[in-house]
Amino acid sequence: MKNLTVIADIQGGKNTALKRALQIQSRTGCDITLLGFCYASVNDSDAKNDAGKVKELLVAKRSKELNAIVSEFDVATNAITTEVIWSKDIASELVAREKTNSSDLIIKSAHKTGSWFHTSTDWQLIREAKAPVMITAGKTWKKKSRLLATIDFATTEKSKQRLNNKIIEHAKALAGPLGDDSIHLAFALTAPQALIDLDLINAKKYLADKRKRLQPLIDKFCEEHGLNTENVHIKQGEPERVIPSIANDLKADLTIVGTVGRKGIKGKLIGNTAEGILSRLYTDILTVRP
Numbered sequence: 001m002k003n004l005t006v007i008a009d010i011q012g013g014k015n016t017a018l019k020r021a022l023q024i025q026s027r028t029g030c031d032i033t034l035l036g037f038c039y040a041s042v043n044d045s046d047a048k049n050d051a052g053k054v055k056e057l058l059v060a061k062r063s064k065e066l067n068a069i070v071s072e073f074d075v076a077t078n079a080i081t082t083e084v085i086w087s088k089d090i091a092s093e094l095v096a097r098e099k100t101n102s103s104d105l106i107i108k109s110a111h112k113t114g115s116w117f118h119t120s121t122d123w124q125l126i127r128e129a130k131a132p133v134m135i136t137a138g139k140t141w142k143k144k145s146r147l148l149a150t151i152d153f154a155t156t157e158k159s160k161q162r163l164n165n166k167i168i169e170h171a172k173a174l175a176g177p178l179g180d181d182s183i184h185l186a187f188a189l190t191a192p193q194a195l196i197d198l199d200l201i202n203a204k205k206y207l208a209d210k211r212k213r214l215q216p217l218i219d220k221f222c223e224e225h226g227l228n229t230e231n232v233h234i235k236q237g238e239p240e241r242v243i244p245s246i247a248n249d250l251k252a253d254l255t256i257v258g259t260v261g262r263k264g265i266k267g268k269l270i271g272n273t274a275e276g277i278l279s280r281l282y283t284d285i286l287t288v289r290p
Contacts, residue, residue, distance in 0.1 A: 001028045001173040005103040005131075007090065008036040011065055016136040017107040018080075020284065022073060023141055027176030030104070032080045034070065038062040039088035059084050091124030098130050105286075107134045126259060126274055126287045132170055134254075134286045135278065141253040147171050148184045148233075148252040148283070150243050153214050153221065163258040163290045168225050170288055171256055184231040184250055185222075187214075188242035207236055240276035247283050254284045 006021045021032050038058050066082040073080075087093040094106060106129055111122050125133045149171045151164050171183045189207055196203045211234065222229045233250070235242045247255045259274035274287045 001030050001104045003103050003105075004030050004032045005094070005097075005101075005106045006032055006034050007094075007106070007108040008034050008066055008069060009109050013109065014138065015069055015109070016138045017109045017134075018069065018073070020134065020136045020141070021107050022075060022079075024105075024174060024176075025079065028173065033103075034066055034080050034082045035094075036062045036066045036082065036084045037087055037090050037093070038084060039086055041088075055086055059086060091121045091128065094125065095128050095130075103131045105132050105134060107136065110135050110137055122278070123275060126278075130289060132286055132288045134284060136284045137282055139253070139283075141284075145175075145182055145253040146184055146250050147175055147182055147254045147256065148186050148243075148247050148250060149256045150239070150258065150277075151185050151187055151221070152258075153187050153218050154210075159290055160258075163288065164221070165225075166290070167256050167258055167288050168227075170286060172225075174254065174286075180226050181228055181231070183227060184233060184246075184252065185227065186243050186246045186255075187218075187232070187234045188239040189234050189236045190238065191236070239273050240280065243277050244280040244282075247281060252283050254286060255281055256286045256288060259287045259289060 001024070004021045004024065006017050008018065009015045018032075018034060024030065025032055038061075040054055040058055062084045063082065066084065070080050070082060085093055097103075106125060108122065108125065111120055122135055126135075149167050151167065152160055153164075155161060155164070168183070172180060175182045189211060191203050191206050191210075192201070195201045196206075218232055219229060221227075222232065233246045235246060237245075243255065243257070246252075255277070257274040257277055274285070278285050
């Protein structure tokens with residue numbers, strides 16, 4: 001992990017995203033780019049001639065704000081690069097920047113306003129950004145942090161198996177000097193509810209048999225990645241509820257979730273598992289694309 005892109009909060013914000021980036025930098029030695037957005041629309045015909053001046057003044061003001069934010073932290077002068085972007089659409093701008101500016105991780109403070117009619121910047125980034133996206137919850141990571149990686153042990157799809165491996169790669173990169181034992185794994189054990197309701201299967205026996213079949217796969221996965229099998233946590237239920245429950249029980253600092261990044265009507269009607277988890281989590285969340 002070499003390059004982090006951090007979205008600065010508006011003036012007066014707590015800048016938890018930057019605080020988190022600095023914690024990661026202390027573990028990995030990565031570079032940080034702090035982006036500050038600003039924009040103003042000049043619609044009045046008499047003022048349009050001054051639009052260029054308005055932009056110049058606002059960009060200068062925002063640049064001064066970013067420098068003030070950085071000065072609040074005890075870091076080397078070359079530890080953070082600041083940049084002001086003239087745009088009102090943060091998510092689209094970041095997605096466009098990915099074509100020319102590579103980033104290993106995008107970090108942003110939480111802004112949970114997604115709804116049926118409104119797609120917040122958080123949701124847009126999770127759905128569209130190719131780089132992993134970290135949404136910070138605001139709490140300070142403990143010195144001995146616990147990172148919870150959501151793994152689909154039951155999948156037989158190659159793409160999802162690759163995503164499992166990618167999730168672990170990011171968990172290890174963020175664990176840094178904490179070591180692999182700080183990484184915990186979560187899996188939601190599900191059963192076909194329709195068959196249970198019709199008494200076609202016994203739920204308890206079905207789940208016990210499924211867990212038994214999965215155990216060799218779980219042991220193999222942990223062995224391949226050098227992880228502790230005692231750090232595997234399995235609960236029955238839907239991922240949207242099970243993962244936050246496990247994270248809460250562990251008092252995890254970060255939950256890492258794979259997402260396929262659905263967009264459009266399908267994304268609004270069905271939603272991503274990552275979005276369902278995010279709405280119930282009190283930890284930081286990191287979403288990883290295939």
